[in-house]
Amino acid sequence: MLYSIISALNVQTVLIGLLVVLVVYKLRQRWKYNMPPGPFCWPLIGSYEVIQAKYLHEIFGKFTQKYGPVFTVSLGPYQTVVLNDINSVTEALVKSKADFANRPSIHSVDVLTEGGKDIAFANYTPTWKLHRKIAGKALRQYLAGNHLEKVLHDSMNKCLPLMAKEKGAFNPENYIDLMVFNILNAVCFGESVELDDPEFVNFMKMDKDATEMVGKGFVEDMFPIMYKIWTTNKYRTVIKMFDEIISLVKRKFQEHDKTFNSDNIRDFTDSLILARKEAEQEENEEMLSQLSDTHLRQTILDIFSAGIDTSRITLYFAVRYMAGLPEIQSKVQEEIDRVVGKDRLPGIKDREKLSYTEATLHEAMRLGTAAPVGVPHSTLCDTKVGGYDVPKDTMVMINHWALHHDPNYWKDVEKFDPTRFLDENGKLGMKPESWLPFSAGRRVCLGETVAKPELHLIFATIMQRFKITLPEGTDPELKLGGSGGVTMPATYEVIITDRIKT
Numbered sequence: 001m002l003y004s005i006i007s008a009l010n011v012q013t014v015l016i017g018l019l020v021v022l023v024v025y026k027l028r029q030r031w032k033y034n035m036p037p038g039p040f041c042w043p044l045i046g047s048y049e050v051i052q053a054k055y056l057h058e059i060f061g062k063f064t065q066k067y068g069p070v071f072t073v074s075l076g077p078y079q080t081v082v083l084n085d086i087n088s089v090t091e092a093l094v095k096s097k098a099d100f101a102n103r104p105s106i107h108s109v110d111v112l113t114e115g116g117k118d119i120a121f122a123n124y125t126p127t128w129k130l131h132r133k134i135a136g137k138a139l140r141q142y143l144a145g146n147h148l149e150k151v152l153h154d155s156m157n158k159c160l161p162l163m164a165k166e167k168g169a170f171n172p173e174n175y176i177d178l179m180v181f182n183i184l185n186a187v188c189f190g191e192s193v194e195l196d197d198p199e200f201v202n203f204m205k206m207d208k209d210a211t212e213m214v215g216k217g218f219v220e221d222m223f224p225i226m227y228k229i230w231t232t233n234k235y236r237t238v239i240k241m242f243d244e245i246i247s248l249v250k251r252k253f254q255e256h257d258k259t260f261n262s263d264n265i266r267d268f269t270d271s272l273i274l275a276r277k278e279a280e281q282e283e284n285e286e287m288l289s290q291l292s293d294t295h296l297r298q299t300i301l302d303i304f305s306a307g308i309d310t311s312r313i314t315l316y317f318a319v320r321y322m323a324g325l326p327e328i329q330s331k332v333q334e335e336i337d338r339v340v341g342k343d344r345l346p347g348i349k350d351r352e353k354l355s356y357t358e359a360t361l362h363e364a365m366r367l368g369t370a371a372p373v374g375v376p377h378s379t380l381c382d383t384k385v386g387g388y389d390v391p392k393d394t395m396v397m398i399n400h401w402a403l404h405h406d407p408n409y410w411k412d413v414e415k416f417d418p419t420r421f422l423d424e425n426g427k428l429g430m431k432p433e434s435w436l437p438f439s440a441g442r443r444v445c446l447g448e449t450v451a452k453p454e455l456h457l458i459f460a461t462i463m464q465r466f467k468i469t470l471p472e473g474t475d476p477e478l479k480l481g482g483s484g485g486v487t488m489p490a491t492y493e494v495i496i497t498d499r500i501k502t
């Protein structure tokens with residue numbers, strides 16, 4: 001009895017002590033720094049409104065109206081500065097780029113990245129710079145030849161006939177997943193799979209479940225002490241999925257390592273192995289220590305999973321918009337018929353002539369931003385943005401969704417209008433200032449040069465082949481699905497008519 005009272009008292013004392021320390025820390029921060037304003041946040045828990053919100057970009061939009069485009073909010077214990085307009089984003093990511101180039105340390109992410117050994121979530125260190133350089137070079141080598149077009153055509157030739165068999169209303173997700181998966185699978189591992197391949201089915205299920213769970217966040221990331229005491233079922237499930245995904249990439253990497261031949265570089269994985277062999281020949285011990293199996297498989301996992309998720313979600317949006325906007329769809333198809341015809345698939349070289357098609361995809365990426373709040377950044381030093389102070393180690397989020405819906409930059413914000421991206425001659429014009437789906441600065445999307453031709457060709461090829469409509473009675477307005485930091489269209493069905501009967 002006495003023991004339990006003492007231990008209860010101890011717990012209370014510790015908790016109160018912690019609370020006092022936190023309040024003092026917060027007051028000191030307020031006194032020392034002129035931080036951006038923001039809503040009331042509870043110590044440790046953060047903002048109640050954020051916890052309750054369905055989408056982060058939406059609640060951030062609400063705060064912007066009240067506090068302006070730069071505000072502070074606590075997400076659990078993470079004091080976060082959110083940037084909601086292009087001026088503040090450019091100031092942070094372009095003008096003061098090194099200051100904002102770090103990533104916050106989040107436990108669940110640390111598990112997936114085997115201790116931050118990847119690119120996307122790694123700290124801004126010389127090792128990160130080396131990996132980004134090597135991975136960028138490998139991707140450029142891949143894009144230099146006609147590899148990407150071949151891989152794309154192979155993937156589309158496999159998927160389109162399967163899709164054409166659909167009679168009546170169906171959900172196109174599986175086909176889009178297969179198109180994207182096979183392209184990234186070929187880029188990374190030189191392989192292609194069938195629609196019912198267990199590896200594909202299993203990976204997509206795990207990837208989607210994990211994306212949804214990560215998008216909603218984990219209580220354990222808010223209260224890291226929980227990892228040591230007790231973890232939720234949700235957290236244990238996602239960790240099991242991470243383990244499986246890591247094992248899959250590990251197996252593929254080991255197979256490549258065993259069969260590697262420097263005269264025949266088959267894919268991105270081979271390019272990374274080659275970079276390591278070159279470091280071995282140069283006896284560059286320092287570089288070699290940063291090119292361990294773990295580092296290389298984490299780089300591959302980044303390219304594979306970052307590429308699949310963003311691309312599939314962008315295409316879910318694009319197809320759904322086209323199904324609800326028959327006039328725009330017809331214009332896209334007229335252009336493709338005129339430039340490419342119906343006897344061959346669109347190729348990389350057609351892209352510059354398919355301006356309206358490209359503009360339509362850009363508009364789908366604006367209205368249906370696949371990474372609405374991007375990947376969180378963190379400050380490397382005390383710095384400034386929008387006239388406010390941002391202390392070292394503050395989490396910084398970019399609200400890409402807000403940039404893409406800012407009425408100061410977009411007329412009739414909610415209207416789907418591809419001509420925003422065209423000049424007076426109907427050609428693709430300069431990038432609109434507040435269009436930033438791939439972000440900017442030191443951590444700008446590494447896959448942008450792959451994603452742009454990849455998405456364009458998949459989209460153009462689907463549009464060339466099928467007229468897409470919504471089942472009778474469906475509201476043409478797109479409803480948003482996903483939650484937290486992940487957005488996608490709510491599950492939908494379409495009906496397709498084959499425009500090229502084969």
Ligand code: HEM
Nearest residue numbers: 120303306307310314371374375438439443445446447451
């Ligand atoms: C629609 C397609 C895509 C979109 C909208 C997109 C968007 C983004 C965004 C917003 C970031 C975070 C940038 C920042 O931290 O400020 C990012 C990072 C990244 N993306 Fe993409 N991405 C796309 C496709 C791809 C593809 C196809 C790949 C791989 C081939 C890829 C690989 C990466 C990597 C590795 C990073 C981390 C960069 C770093 O931290 O240094 N992405 N992407």
